[in-house]
Amino acid sequence: MHSKSLIAIWVSLISNVFLTLIKIIIGLLFASPVLVADGIHNAGDILATVAALTSSMVSKKPADDDHPYGHGKAEVIAAAMVAIILAIAALWIGYQSTLSLINPPESESWLPLIAAAVSLVWKQALYIYTIRVGRSENSKSVIATAYDHLADVYASLAAVIGLGLALAGSKLDWEWSVYGDPVAGIIVALLVLKLAFNIGKDSVDILMERTVPAEKLAGYEKLIGGLEEIKRIDRVRAREHGHYIIVDVRVGVPSHYTIQRGHDIGREIKRCIMEYDTDVIEVMVHLNPWNEGEDEGKGGDKGKGV
Structure with missing residues (x-):
């Protein structure tokens, strides 16, 4: 598990360094502002990938005295940093595209178009690989x-469309074609900004400890309710902690049970939930007394914090 994530991030980092150099060098040599802007966007990606690499290594560290719930939120912090870098890149692309709209380039070359097309295909392959x-x-x-x-796929697609229109327009005398590049860039800037948001x-939802999806909670409750010795489900809560989930369970069991029997019930609840959902790494169980004649099912001390 650990190695797959690290390999994916290392592949992304090496690719971003290579593409950044190619785009900026070719963009400067052939005076292609859209390719230079795309290259600077890729330079921001290097920072984002380094943040992802560092956080992936930190997040896999075991729990310690200072971080008893583990280091999983390091990845969430890195994701938030990626969002900020993407937002800055979107504003940069929008700014550069606006400048190009006001002062469109006089001529275009095939090499920037080829560089943008290679980046488009490469980044699409990287997206499919890393998302999986x-x-x-x-x-x-x-x-x-x-x-x-x-986001880079969008940016490269805009560059391909813009550069392609400019080249076609120079051959076919389409005066309007020089505006294809900046208009596409502005559209991409909005798409990247939406991705960043x-x-x-x-990331903010996880840092604020938003609950897991309702269907997951329902699955946990169904498992717990299926255990014979559980007489009442008082509360089931769960929160994401980066790449894993922590679950809190409060249930009612017969008040005459011994501590040993209660301990065994808690271990069984933990086993069932962790086998059902492999993302769960910790289940904290609190047992409340249940007496004959009380209602079974849900209820009890829910919301009382007992």
Whole structure:
């Protein structure tokens, strides 16, 4: 699990360094502002990938005295950093595109178009690879990196369309074609800004300890309710902690049970939930007394914090 995430991030980092150099060098040599802007966007991706790499290594560290719940939120912090970098890149692309709209380039060359096309195909392949690894490993930083690649796909697509229109227009005397590049860039800037917002919102939700989806909670409750010795489900809560989940359970059991029997019930609840959902790494169980004649099912001390 650990190695797959790290390999995906290292592949992304090496690719971003290579593409950044190619785009900036070719963009400067052939005076292509859209390619230079795309290259600077890729330079921001290097910072984002380094953040993802660092966080992925930190998040896998075991719990310690200072971090008893583990280091999983390191990945969430990195995802938030990626969102900020994407937002800055979107503003940069929009700014450069606006300048190009006011002062369109006089001529275009085939080499910048080829460079943009290679970047488009490469980044699409990287997106497919990293999103699969990120989802299979439930790695927030790898998923954020994948969406960063998707933003690059949009940017490269805009560059291909803009440069292609400019080249075609120079051959066919389409005066309006020189505006294809900046208009496409502005549209891409808005798409990248939306991606940044979605990644940032998800990171903030996890940092604020938003609950897991309702269907997951329902699955946990169904498992717990199926155990014979559980007479009442008082409360089930769960929160994401980066690439793993922590669950809190409060249930009612017969008040005459011994401590040993209660301990065994708690271990059984933990086993059932962790086998049902492999993303769960910790289940904290609190047992409340249940007496004959009380209602079974849900209820009890729910909301009382007992």
